[in-house]
Amino acid sequence: MVNWIWLGMIVFSVVFAAATGRVDQVTEAAFSGAQTGVTVCFGLISILVFWMGLMRIAEVSGLVRKLSRLLAPIVRWLFPDVPKDHPALGFILSNMSANLLGLGNAATPMGIRAMQELQKLNPDPGTATPAMCTLLALNTASITIVPTTLIAIRMNFGSAHPADIIAPTLLATAISTGAAILADRWYRRRAGRPPASLPHAPAGTGAMPFKGG
Numbered sequence: 001m002v003n004w005i006w007l008g009m010i011v012f013s014v015v016f017a018a019a020t021g022r023v024d025q026v027t028e029a030a031f032s033g034a035q036t037g038v039t040v041c042f043g044l045i046s047i048l049v050f051w052m053g054l055m056r057i058a059e060v061s062g063l064v065r066k067l068s069r070l071l072a073p074i075v076r077w078l079f080p081d082v083p084k085d086h087p088a089l090g091f092i093l094s095n096m097s098a099n100l101l102g103l104g105n106a107a108t109p110m111g112i113r114a115m116q117e118l119q120k121l122n123p124d125p126g127t128a129t130p131a132m133c134t135l136l137a138l139n140t141a142s143i144t145i146v147p148t149t150l151i152a153i154r155m156n157f158g159s160a161h162p163a164d165i166i167a168p169t170l171l172a173t174a175i176s177t178g179a180a181i182l183a184d185r186w187y188r189r190r191a192g193r194p195p196a197s198l199p200h201a202p203a204g205t206g207a208m209p210f211k212g213g
Contacts, residue, residue, distance in 0.1 A: 044152045052106055071096070078138070078181070079131050081121075088117035092135060099139065102148035102169075111139050130191065134184050141180035143173040 017026040057063075075089055075096075082088055091114035098107035114135055122129050128136075147169045154162035 040153060040156055044149065044156075046152075048103065048105065048148070048152070052103065078134055078184075081129070082118070082131050083121075086117065086121070088114050088121070088131075091117060095135075095139060099142040100145050102144045102146050102150065104142075104149060107139065107142075111135065130184075130188050133187070137180040137184050138177065141173065141176040143177040144169055 013026060017023045071093060091110050095107045095110040095114055098110060115132060118129060118132050147165055150165055151162045
């Protein structure tokens, strides 16, 4: 559906430009936008590599496992219907950690893997489970301590103080995350408790082990 929307916008722009005699401006804007996109992407590479490298160091050093134990009570409360040692919880933690650092590109693969693992627990594959809805809400609201990507974009466009958005971003995302959790709890209570018996985690999945509290 999104592809059709973009196609419609492009076709409408070209037709309108041709009708008003502004085809040259459309062509110039297209090439200028492409150049800007490439410039921004290259500018993001350095800071994304830096933060992803730090996350890798944290993983190898065991810091991620310690963070897992620290966040275990919160994650268990947010996802009460997921078995204690299921691989999905490890992927959820990785997704949350990446979002905390503003690394949306790094968070997306972990979120997808978490959804795939949660789908294995789904008794009705055609309907999202409460845990899936919770993950989607948290990933969308995404409380962010360091908005890495936004800071990099502001630096590329010559902002004098690119890190000034840290406090407003933290406040805004904290409010949005709180609202998402409240809405999730309300809908969970309205829909009733999830099934008590769910299959246990399959062996050999290769996901980061999660030790619940």
